[in-house]
Amino acid sequence: MHLYLHIPFCKQACHYCDFHFSTNLSQKSPLVDALCAEIRLQKNYLPDQPLETIYLGGGTPSLLTEPELTQIFATIRRFFSISSTAEITLEANPDDLSMEKLQMLRQYVNRLSIGIQTFDETTLRWMNRAHTASEAERCVYLAREAGFENISVDLIYRIPNRDSGHWQADLQKVLALNVPHISAYALTIEPDTAFGRWQQKGKLPPADETLAAEQFEELATALLSAGYEHYEISNFARREKDNTARYARHNTAYWQRRPYLGIGPSAHSYNGYSRQYNIANNARYMADIRQGKLPATVEELTxxxxxxxxxxxxxxxxxxxxxxxxxxxxxxxxxxxxxxxxxxxxxxxxxxxxxxxxxxxxxxxxxxxxxxxxxxxxxx
Structure with a gap:
């Protein structure tokens, strides 16, 4: 069984992101209370089997404090059993990953998914990312020093106004980090984002599909040559010395139609015959949970x-x-x-x-x- 928790907070809004989040961090603590209350309300959604994966996504889960993580995991353990071999992932931004923070996170999770996106300083600022290029590289070395072996990093390609040399440089730098898992996504311009509004005003060119295809092929060639397995369109995993592949077990469960429970505003759940979608509004989500109601729409699957x-x-x-x-x-x-x-x-x-x-x-x-x-x- 698989559990997803959506942490809908970010320090600032990336110009490309249309996920549900808020920059009003004052509501983080009450929303964690609501997440824990929803776990109790949803305790019977999954069959009574140990959780094989737990995934904290967002948003920016690395903004969570130690008391908040303690509260979340104590609640999970109260209502679910967790497999001794469970993959427990937390999405993180490089600027959050000091050694002190990493050592704290290591008590709760065994896998980090780090949103690097690019190692180019100018592009990071253009995307409105909160971290710097040096932080992007340094955080991986710090994570290893803190004891994390299972590390994934995210990259973005098909970025307008960047020549192929920038993408090649990103690939060289990510390969030098020698992480066991890499996810890479073509930049998609969504309407309700800063980039979407720029594009509507003619300030951003439309997506270049030829560039996307070329850079996708460069990505696959470089990573396959370096020993990575291209196990999903956007995901590459390396095998360890014991021949264990570092697939993202949580995401693989989605792709293979396994039941999962999603907790938090905008989270989705699937039980094999229906899907449910939580409301993507923090205030209304918390209000419903306080009243003991699930803020979800259920879709029976044909x-x-x-x-x-x-x-x-x-x-x-x-x-x-x-x-x-x-x-x-x-x-x-x-x-x-x-x-x-x-x-x-x-x-x-x-x-x-x-x-x-x-x-x-x-x-x-x-x-x-x-x-x-x-x-x-x-x-x-």
Whole structure:
């Protein structure tokens, strides 16, 4: 079983981010109280099995204080058992990761996901990131010194007005850090962000898909050559000496349709047959929780919902989608129902069938969402 907690606070708003967060840190403590109250309200959502992963995302969970983390984990342990081998991840910004903070975090979590985004000082300021380029590098060395072995860093590519040399420099620096996991995402301009408003005013060029494809291929080539496994479109993991791959176990659970509980404003939950979405408003979330109400909208998943979600997430991974599982979800022979679409995709070279599984080819990884959409089914 898997648990996600959304910590909706940031020091400042990055110009590209459309996740739910607030910069009003005065509400952090009462919201932690509400998170803990929701854990109690949701204690029966998951089957009674140990938590295999816990993920604190945001927002900026590294803003949490030691008393707040103590409160959160004491509440989790009160209502759930935690596997002795659980992966417990906290998202962090480099500017929060002093040695003192890292030593404190080490008592609660065993994996850090650090939002570096780029090592270029000018680009960091343009994005309105709170950290500097030197902090981006230094925090990884400090994290290791504090005892963290399982470290992931995030990078962003397809950044306007940056030549290929900047991206190559970012790749060289991240490889020099020798972390076991790297996530890299193409910059997406969302309407309700500073970048989105700049683009509407003509101050920011539209996304360059050719640049995105080139930099994605440079990313994959560089990381594969360095021994990383490209196990999901945006994620790369290295194998340790015992051949254990440092996959993000929590995110892999999402991609493989495993049940999870999401706690906090804007958090999502999935139990195998329905999804629920918490309200993305801190004040209303806290007000509902104080009244003992779950601030969530429940969506019962149809057969088509479940098949299409599996296609959308499963095809992004190196394991692809099991035809047996697709048949079970659909209640019919998927390959027969989608025979024409499959033949077309095989001929395009974007999709292959291996060992009763559908997987993207290397070329198909550039078109993952399009391939999945082509195979979507409709409810009868």
């Amino acid at each position: 057969v088509a919902n479940q098949v299409n979600e599996y296609l959308l997430t499963g095809l992004r991974t190196q394991w692809g989608c099991s035809l047996t599982e697709l048949n079970d979800l659909l209640g019919a022979d998927f390959a027969q129902v989608q025979a024409h679409e499959l033949v077309t995709l095989y001929a395009s070279g974007w999709l292959v069938e291996e060992g009763n599984r559908l997987r993207l080819s290397e070329a198909g990884k550039l078109f993952a969402d399009r391939v999945a959409a082509t195979l979507f089914v409709e409810d009868e």
